[in-house]
Amino acid sequence: MEIKRRDCKVIKIGDCLIGAKNPVAIQSMTKTKTSDIDNTVKQIKQLEEAGCQIVRLAVKDSTDAAALKKIKAKTRLPLVADIHFSYRLAIAAIENGVDKIRLNPGNIDKPRQIKAVIGALKAAKIPLRIGLNSGSVRDVVSRKSSMADKLVAACMHYVKMIEKLKFTNIVISLKANNVLDTVEAYRKIAKACSYPLHLGVTATGSVYNGIIKSSIALGSLLLEGIGDTIRVSLTDNPLEEVRAAKCILESLGLRSGGVQLISCPTCGRCELDLISIVKDLETKLAAKEYKQSAHPLKVAVMGCVVNGPGEAKEADLGVAFGKGGGILFSQGKIVKKVLVKNCVKTLLQEINSRKYL
Numbered sequence: 302m303e304i305k306r307r308d309c310k311v312i313k314i315g316d317c318l319i320g321a322k323n324p325v326a327i328q329s330m331t332k333t334k335t336s337d338i339d340n341t342v343k344q345i346k347q348l349e350e351a352g353c354q355i356v357r358l359a360v361k362d363s364t365d366a367a368a369l370k371k372i373k374a375k376t377r378l379p380l381v382a383d384i385h386f387s388y389r390l391a392i393a394a395i396e397n398g399v400d401k402i403r404l405n406p407g408n409i410d411k412p413r414q415i416k417a418v419i420g421a422l423k424a425a426k427i428p429l430r431i432g433l434n435s436g437s438v439r440d441v442v443s444r445k446s447s448m449a450d451k452l453v454a455a456c457m458h459y460v461k462m463i464e465k466l467k468f469t470n471i472v473i474s475l476k477a478n479n480v481l482d483t484v485e486a487y488r489k490i491a492k493a494c495s496y497p498l499h500l501g502v503t504a505t506g507s508v509y510n511g512i513i514k515s516s517i518a519l520g521s522l523l524l525e526g527i528g529d530t531i532r533v534s535l536t537d538n539p540l541e542e543v544r545a546a547k548c549i550l551e552s553l554g555l556r557s558g559g560v561q562l563i564s565c566p567t568c569g570r571c572e573l574d575l576i577s578i579v580k581d582l583e584t585k586l587a588a589k590e591y592k593q594s595a596h597p598l599k600v601a602v603m604g605c606v607v608n609g610p611g612e613a614k615e616a617d618l619g620v621a622f623g624k625g626g627g628i629l630f631s632q633g634k635i636v637k638k639v640l641v642k643n644c645v646k647t648l649l650q651e652i653n654s655r656k657y658l
């Protein structure tokens with residue numbers, strides 16, 4: 302099956318193009334105080350190394366806005382300033398060199414203020430994300446309308462105001478705090494406009510809940526071709542957000558490169574501690590050289606002869622365990638026997654020596 306991406310305008314954020322056939326970009330947000338320049342720069346670099354392509358920073362006062370200039374000078378990822386309440390902070394962020402700003406129509410909606418921000422965006426030639434959240438959406442339709450309709454109506458009202466200013470360098474997000482409203486809102490806005498869409502579910506909770514909610518909502522939309530950049534919001538370390546986003550895109554075939562690990566869930570037939578082996582292998586494969594490899598590589602580790610040989614043969618590299626040890630397969634062919642204790646070491650040696658990277 303091939304996903305047919307929604308056709309839309311292409312927008313440039315720093316050196317990252319999103320929209321139409323461009324790859325779906327991974328975003329996250331720093332969780333440091335933006336005014337804490339050293340720690341913010343450190344977190345941005347960690348995010349970049351993990352595979353993040355666009356990073357957003359909260360700008361809550363003039364100290365944060367001033368810090369953007371120094372952060373920009375010390376980092377490479379496109380920076381997005383997240384602005385609420387103050388249009389002046391938006392202008393300061395733009396003047397300090399960010400690559401995009403996000404405005405929330407729920408708290409910056411005065412025509413005079415919007416006009417001033419749009420003027421600054423035009424001068425800097427950078428885009429705007431119109432970012433609505435269910436928690437701060439203003440009612441421009443009946444209060445009885447569904448959350449999705451409220452988000453779409455408020456968004457289109459704002460879009461029209463901005464288009465009147467002859468500005469179309471726009472990205473849109475409509476984040477609800479649950480899967481159904483989020484999916485409905487994005488489906489509707491995808492039909493109502495031709496701007497690229499930043500997908501996300503807001504306030505999803507901890508890693509476990511957040512990844513499940515985000516995977517269902519973002520996965521459903523991406524399967525329909527909707528979505529040009531994604532953020533998995535988690536109440537946790539932002540590196541987890543990037544890891545989850547990569548996994549969602551890889552699962553849908555929207556991102557290739559790096560190592561994809563296939564392992565069975567284990568059951569009463571399994572004669573070894575496969576769970577520990579897979580955890581160990583996953584940790585080692587998280588190293589930079591494997592993560593950033595442009596070559597996609599499927600590695601299977603399977604617990605017994607029921608499905609093991611089949612999955613191991615299908616993968617680029619695989620180990621199928623059975624009684625007395627495992628068999629290593631490479632490109633569908635048996636290579637050698639592998640002892641349980643050597644499984645991780647052998648797989649890594651094979652990956653490194655066979656120029657899979």
Ligand code: SF4
Binds near residue numbers: 571605606
């Ligand atoms: S491959 Fe074997 S051990 Fe793994 S889940 Fe299937 S039957 Fe169980």
